[in-house]
Amino acid sequence: MSKLTMTRRAFVAAGSLLLAGCGAKEEPAQTQPAEEAAAEQKPAEDAPAAEATSTGSAKDKRILVAFYSRADENYPGEWLEVGHTKVMAGYIAEALGADTYEIVPVEPYPEGYDDCCDQALEEQRNDARPAIAEALPDVSAYDVVFIGCPIWWGDEPMIVRTFLDGVDLSGKTIVPFTTHGGSGLGNVPANLQAAISGAQFLDGLAVTGTSVDDFHDEVVNWATGLMSA
Ligand SMILES: Cc1cc2nc3c(=O)[nH]c(=O)nc-3n(C[C@H](O)[C@H](O)[C@H](O)COP(=O)(O)O)c2cc1C
Numbered sequence: 001m002s003k004l005t006m007t008r009r010a011f012v013a014a015g016s017l018l019l020a021g022c023g024a025k026e027e028p029a030q031t032q033p034a035e036e037a038a039a040e041q042k043p044a045e046d047a048p049a050a051e052a053t054s055t056g057s058a059k060d061k062r063i064l065v066a067f068y069s070r071a072d073e074n075y076p077g078e079w080l081e082v083g084h085t086k087v088m089a090g091y092i093a094e095a096l097g098a099d100t101y102e103i104v105p106v107e108p109y110p111e112g113y114d115d116c117c118d119q120a121l122e123e124q125r126n127d128a129r130p131a132i133a134e135a136l137p138d139v140s141a142y143d144v145v146f147i148g149c150p151i152w153w154g155d156e157p158m159i160v161r162t163f164l165d166g167v168d169l170s171g172k173t174i175v176p177f178t179t180h181g182g183s184g185l186g187n188v189p190a191n192l193q194a195a196i197s198g199a200q201f202l203d204g205l206a207v208t209g210t211s212v213d214d215f216h217d218e219v220v221n222w223a224t225g226l227m228s229a
Pocket of ligand 1: 068069070071074080082083084085086113116117118120149150151152153154155179180181182183184208209210
């Protein structure tokens with residue numbers, strides 16, 4: 001089913017099953033230290049403590065976790081105070097002692113699910129580049145950049161492309177991660193590879209957004225495993 005023919009209702013009907021598709025650059029931003037970022041995440045009270053929290057090799061790398069995430073009505077009738085991808089980003093940053101950079105739009109996306117779906121699709125059709133509110137990070141300070149986002153209509157939200165257009169990630173190691181309703185990583189790995197030249201790409205991880213609290217250990221073990229390889 002193409003994006004043009006698939007309606008937002010298809011996302012809703014699919015529920016937790018497979019979902020086939022739903023700034024100005026000034027001074028570099030201060031990225032957020034790992035401890036502060038972790039404190040802002042929704043606590044994963046149900047998740048047992050991770051076996052691995054960091055590795056010697058990870059400590060030798062300078063790691064940034066850059067992400068976009070949206071709270072508000074994430075599914076019809078399901079309102080989030082903290083977006084799923086932000087929770088996942090917090091797991092990664094805390095495990096690796098990484099800095100974080102949250103991609104924040106100048107114009108917030110609509111709070112309602114249906115309106116957000118409409119806008120997201122419109123932005124894809126127009127190849128839009130929504131403006132980012134915060135200054136972009138100085139990525140020259142990092143060896144590894146994790147890039148995370150929700151899947152929107154099979155792809156990354158277009159504001160992630162604004163981020164990619166604004167930073168020079170050549171020479172970096174790039175690691176994609178997503179939260180989703182059934183599409184997994186979607187087209188994100190391929191899109192990142194198309195957008196970033198001269199970088200090394202590692203395998204990404206996708207987590208079902210509504211179950212992100214249950215995936216703490218898997219996320220931590222994946223991230224630490226990648227950084228110790
Ligand atoms: C505008 C919009 C489009 C979406 N499109 C898809 C999709 O194509 N495939 C999918 O699996 N989930 C889709 N979803 C569900 C989100 O990917 C999922 O809820 C994700 O965990 C949200 O992450 P966040 O809370 O960090 O924004 C969509 C959600 C929205 C709001």
